[in-house]
Amino acid sequence: MKVEIIAVGSEILLGQITNTNATFISQQLAQIGANVYYHTVVGDNPNRLKDAIEIAEKRADVVLLTGGLGPTKDDMTKETIAAHLGLTLTMNEEALQSIEAYFKRAKRTMTDNNKKQALVFEGSTVLPNRTGMAPGMAVEVNEVHYVLLPGPPHEMQPMLVDEAIPYLHAKSGVDEIITSKVLKFYGVGEAELEHLVQPILARQSNPTIAPLATADGVTLRITAKAETIEKANMLIHPVEAEIREVVGEFIYGTDHDTLSSKALALLKEQHATIAAAESLTAGMFMAELGREPGVSAALLGGVVVYNERAKIEQLGVSEQLLQTYGIVSSECAASLAVKVREKFNSTYGIGITGAAGPTPHDGQKAGTVWIGIAKEEEVPMTYQLQLSGARNTNRDRSVKFALYYLIQQLAQQNEKGSE
């Protein structure tokens, strides 16, 4: 199944917003084995939109459009396609009621132009909009499927996943279920990971294994096709086990896990608390953990000690230690972790110190970072990073490495506990 994604909106062509819809839609289509050969962006102009559709329908089986379903004069995707394909627009009562209910809930008066949003192609499959007003629709004309979705991502995404993808999957004539498991890695590069799992990768056709580099580390997506979800999972399971055997040390989670969600989940599991002392990251580690709802059960707080004075005065790091080993040192990271743990009386303490860049810091070159993790009654662990990015990339990666090492520590603790 060949798909072309057409995003409609002059604001994209002006560079005011980025076409993230195409990214999301492409990811979802990849899951059902559809091939996306082109992305097109066209402005709110009926002639150019018609031209784009005429090109797309010659080279694709599915023309998937987003945007231009709203109530304003600029919104003309439906009207353009109806004229082009000779379709009739008809009022969809269900959608109209849903729009009326939407205005009632928001305690706003519904103006007449909003009714336009409930117009759909006669004979089309209507895709309900559960997070907004304009419904989507899908229709087949001359063996081409036209799928229309709204533009706002929070409306488009659930409609795509819940309505359009199952519709297209059914139409694709592929009887099989496709399911994936994503393994999430940190502390290993994409090239190195690919190299390590190459023998496993090379052997696979079902499931397939696809690596992807993201800001949160590398992922391996294991995708299996089978008649049932159970059979697909049975194909995935042994391959996952084999991958874990080879590179399990770098795996921090699966599927929807993030470094911070995983760290928090493990902390909560152990009824453990944490405090952090941050230098170059200046609060980013705590802020990142703080993204997770319910974090107050585990994150007691911490200190940002940006300069040497603050480290000594606020945390009681020994002046002599700093003079002997320097601010960017294993000893300083360990001391930060121990002192902040004591200060907040938490189970774990984290210390992060280093030279973010662009200039060296305390004699250490930009990108040198030390992370300390302290636990009550245990010798603190420290980890050195040698990063080579720009200032804020280095800070960001320092936080992610700190979360990754914390997850490792917490996972080991779990293993100890279960022995």
Next chain:
Amino acid sequence: MKVEIIAVGSEILLGQITNTNATFISQQLAQIGANVYYHTVVGDNPNRLKDAIEIAEKRADVVLLTGGLGPTKDDMTKETIAAHLGLTLTMNEEALQSIEAYFKRAKRTMTDNNKKQALVFEGSTVLPNRTGMAPGMAVEVNEVHYVLLPGPPHEMQPMLVDEAIPYLHAKSGVDEIITSKVLKFYGVGEAELEHLVQPILARQSNPTIAPLATADGVTLRITAKAETIEKANMLIHPVEAEIREVVGEFIYGTDHDTLSSKALALLKEQHATIAAAESLTAGMFMAELGREPGVSAALLGGVVVYNERAKIEQLGVSEQLLQTYGIVSSECAASLAVKVREKFNSTYGIGITGAAGPTPHDGQKAGTVWIGIAKEEEVPMTYQLQLSGARNTNRDRSVKFALYYLIQQLAQQNEKGSE
């Protein structure tokens, strides 16, 4: 001048990366008055790339391509266009030397496939790559300009701004200079700002005024066309003054200013230091300021006091105050600001407390936030926010409002100082 942007790369069609290059290029082209009518994305496939180019050259004066200039087999943009247009590829000695120097600096051995990167169209304008290896190029065939840029944003962006935009501007036959000044606003919505400046907006044709909502507030871009930069600036100046008269209170900066860069610049100007006590934002305020190089001159540090105990024990906020007024209160925000300022002996202290959501906190509904700003020997100021976003949107906006109010305080201080 009609431009079509073609991004080449299968990873975009797979949804592995987003086509942010098209966004950036569109923004830059808008500045020279070029019209972008289409964005196209095509994979690393010579036939489909050729098809896309054939379509583009019929509907655009400029076909601007990014991606596919690298050393691997997948990189075939140059080869495809050369074959399509009947151009010869020839080794560019300058580019080759630059690539060789690149490998030397990185202390890596240069493999033969890297030489391919120095091939350019015979007779084309070569666009040097100052941040990477593959040069870009521009060539005119049958009244269509073909501009080829590399794919990695850190290589593409400087090449576009420094080489391709001036090239296209010269070719556009537009004699006029186009220049812009951007005014940056916070604490006011796009619709409200547009409403307030509507009388000024309505009158303008040169300069034009374009509002844009961004994550860092709303911007107004004032763009003037004139024979010289001086004349263009003379057109901009009175309009800017008029806007400042009406909505100046919401302006925090201009052009490349961000909330954090502006706050830091004002702190440094006054040789002032700052410390922060953060609750719901859990370090985000300090982390945001910490993005700026040279921040250690102003940011002494601070504490994250996520729960009530930490506020009392770590900062000495009075237990009775918290019992009387609650954690989410003007009094608590003021006390956090005062106490952290004292603790770090800084010029300014910032306190941020509130209910991030999704659930209420200490009896206050999600989105209620108090910001306190303390200065030595002055009564602390407090500001209330009533936000309605999701948890992390609320946290993010709390930080930005804190920076915005801090900028206001610092600017007032400057005015006092100059009286």
